[in-house]
Amino acid sequence: MPILEFKNVSKIYNNTTKALTDISFSVSEGEFVSIIGPSGSGKSTILRCINRLVDATQGSIIFDGHDIKQADKKEIRQVRKKAGMIFQHYNLVDRLSVIENVLHGRLGYKSVISGVIGHYTEAEKEKAFQILAMLGLTEQAYKRCDELSGGQKQRVGIARSLMQEPRLILCDEPIASLDPSSSKIIMDYLSNINETMKITCIANLHQVDVALRYAKRIIGITAGQIVYDGPPEKLTKAKIYDIYQSDEGELITDVK
Amino acid sequence: MDQTQEKAPRPQDQTSVFVTRKRTFTLAFLGVALIFVISAVATDYEVIGGLESIPKAVVWMARHFIPDAKAWSRLPYILSKLSETALVSVAVTVCAAICAFFFSLPGTKTTKTAPWIARIVRIIAAFFRNVPDIVWAILLLFSFGENILTGFFALFFATFGMLTRTFIETIDEVSASCVEALYATGATSLQTVFNGVIPSSLPEIVSWVLYMIETNIRSSTLIGMLTATGIGYLFDLYYKRMDYSSASLVVISIVILVIAIEILSNKIRKVIM
Numbered sequence: 001m002p003i004l005e006f007k008n009v010s011k012i013y014n015n016t017t018k019a020l021t022d023i024s025f026s027v028s029e030g031e032f033v034s035i036i037g038p039s040g041s042g043k044s045t046i047l048r049c050i051n052r053l054v055d056a057t058q059g060s061i062i063f064d065g066h067d068i069k070q071a072d073k074k075e076i077r078q079v080r081k082k083a084g085m086i087f088q089h090y091n092l093v094d095r096l097s098v099i100e101n102v103l104h105g106r107l108g109y110k111s112v113i114s115g116v117i118g119h120y121t122e123a124e125k126e127k128a129f130q131i132l133a134m135l136g137l138t139e140q141a142y143k144r145c146d147e148l149s150g151g152q153k154q155r156v157g158i159a160r161s162l163m164q165e166p167r168l169i170l171c172d173e174p175i176a177s178l179d180p181s182s183s184k185i186i187m188d189y190l191s192n193i194n195e196t197m198k199i200t201c202i203a204n205l206h207q208v209d210v211a212l213r214y215a216k217r218i219i220g221i222t223a224g225q226i227v228y229d230g231p232p233e234k235l236t237k238a239k240i241y242d243i244y245q246s247d248e249g250e251l252i253t254d255v256k
Numbered sequence: 257m258d259q260t261q262e263k264a265p266r267p268q269d270q271t272s273v274f275v276t277r278k279r280t281f282t283l284a285f286l287g288v289a290l291i292f293v294i295s296a297v298a299t300d301y302e303v304i305g306g307l308e309s310i311p312k313a314v315v316w317m318a319r320h321f322i323p324d325a326k327a328w329s330r331l332p333y334i335l336s337k338l339s340e341t342a343l344v345s346v347a348v349t350v351c352a353a354i355c356a357f358f359f360s361l362p363g364t365k366t367t368k369t370a371p372w373i374a375r376i377v378r379i380i381a382a383f384f385r386n387v388p389d390i391v392w393a394i395l396l397l398f399s400f401g402e403n404i405l406t407g408f409f410a411l412f413f414a415t416f417g418m419l420t421r422t423f424i425e426t427i428d429e430v431s432a433s434c435v436e437a438l439y440a441t442g443a444t445s446l447q448t449v450f451n452g453v454i455p456s457s458l459p460e461i462v463s464w465v466l467y468m469i470e471t472n473i474r475s476s477t478l479i480g481m482l483t484a485t486g487i488g489y490l491f492d493l494y495y496k497r498m499d500y501s502s503a504s505l506v507v508i509s510i511v512i513l514v515i516a517i518e519i520l521s522n523k524i525r526k527v528i529m
Contacts, residue, residue, distance in 0.1 A: 051440055053436065053439065053440060077442045077444070078442070079442075080439070080440055080441060080442035081441070081442040083440075084440075084441075085437065085440040085441075087433070087436075087437060089433055091433040091434050091436055091437035092434060092437070093431075093434045093438075093451065093452050093455050093456050094434075094456065095455050095456055095458075095459075096455050104437075104438060104441060104443070104451055104452075105441050107438065107441050107442060107443035107444075107447050107448075107451065108441050108442020108443060109442075110447070112444050112446055112447060115443060115444065115446075115447035115450075115451070116446055116447055116450040116451075117450075118450070118451065157437075160437070160441065161441075164441055164442070170440075
């Protein structure tokens with residue numbers, strides 16, 4: 001049974017700009033899917049349609065048994081709880097401490113009042129420290145997020161999403177602002193989480209080589225349409241040129 | 257520099273920027289001079305006479321505006337009125353800031369309210385901001401009379417409008433990214449405001465409130481003249497009695513207070529930023 005299903009989804013911004021056209025695919029539990037494609041091809045829109053940060057215009061999206069397009073406010077909250085998200089620019093509250101940012105992952109589970117006053121149970125705090133230890137951030141727990149390096153910030157982002165006990169993690173360009181060594185650390189953690197915790201991962205990536213190395217399945221998007229959907233082994237060079245609509249020798253991945 | 261070197265090529269068939277700049281400056285200077293001469297002639301302004309009267313004015317001011325013994329004896333009363341005015345300004349600014357913060361939230365993109373609600377918030381804020389506090393004071397004089405409440409509400413409305421507008425912009429600028437992430441965790445709007453918007457925009461907000469306190473102490477002096485309250489009233493009273501030395505002591509004490517508040521708020525800003 002697929003955990004996520006897109007059926008003929010389209011998204012049109014402001015009645016004019018077509019972001020997605022007739023997208024259909026399904027993701028099974030435990031998969032590591034990478035979406036690749038040029039900037040502006042609709043990768044981020046796909047991820048944001050899943051947790052309703054963006055509303056799809058047409059089609060249906062089923063996640064974990066919920067029809068996302070029909071969901072009311074309460075149901076959207078249920079869906080978002082179960083879908084963690086990490087961002088290119090980490091999107092942490094920079095002026096708060098690491099542990100507070102991690103605990104934000106519990107907000108979806110809390111009553112409005114206890115979320116507003118920031119009251120967390122001892123069990124939640126213990127879990128937050130466990131996740132931080134797993135990600136090697138124990139020493140940073142009480143530091144303010146603006147004191148951290150990019151790689152550390154992204155690990156806090158991962159910790160926040162794990163705190164949600166998600167069934168799915170959406171990664172929007174998780175390594176686009178990181179240096180190669182931090183990028184490897186982040187991708188290794190994501191891949192580890194996917195394998196040991198059986199959490200489904202969907203990652204938008206700009207780096208084709210990274211996608212090929214970590215993902216078990218690649219979806220190629222060009223101008224809002226799926227042009228490739230399959231395992232990385234079958235993604236030929238010609239297909240990559242097709243996705244990026246360029247000629248041989250014009251991509252930086254060719255330098256090898 | 258090596259003198260024997262050949263001259264570097266320069267663009268041909270185009271006027272040099274150095275020439276055009278010189279020409280612009282000369283024309284601008286001549287233009288300003290011409291405007292001065294024309295307006296001086298039109299208003300019968302005597303340049304020499306004007307300049308000559310400056311020393312006389314200084315002497316007159318020195319004679320009348322230096323606080324004398326009588327003025328100093330009034331200092332405790334002046335200070336009590338001054339502190340009243342300053343405290344009212346602080347109270348007004350803080351009240352207006354709290355109201356403006358919650359009122360600005362539906363106007364920001366962070367709370368995802370319908371666009372027409374955001375539009376209405378902005379229109380209301382613009383209305384309160386664009387009516388000057390003096391005009392508010394005159395209008396409110398009809399309903400409240402010469403009363404401290406008149407000044408309070410006049411300052412409150414103007415501050416509320418100004419702060420709502422700046423809070424909307426500050427909040428959108430500072431907290432857009434973390435707000436998106438908090439919504440993605442399943443947080444409600446109110447939870448997002450308290451966990452994301454307030455922590456990330458608080459220093460900016462405090463900084464604006466400090467600025468408004470400074471501005472309001474200055475404006476409250478003026479409004480006090482209209483509403484016959486506080487330090488403004490005292491200045492008006494002494495001035496109309498031609499008790500210039502006492503009036504000048506009032507001005508000096510206001511200036512010292514405003515400078516002190518400015519120094520203090522700059523210190524606070526450095527700590528919180």
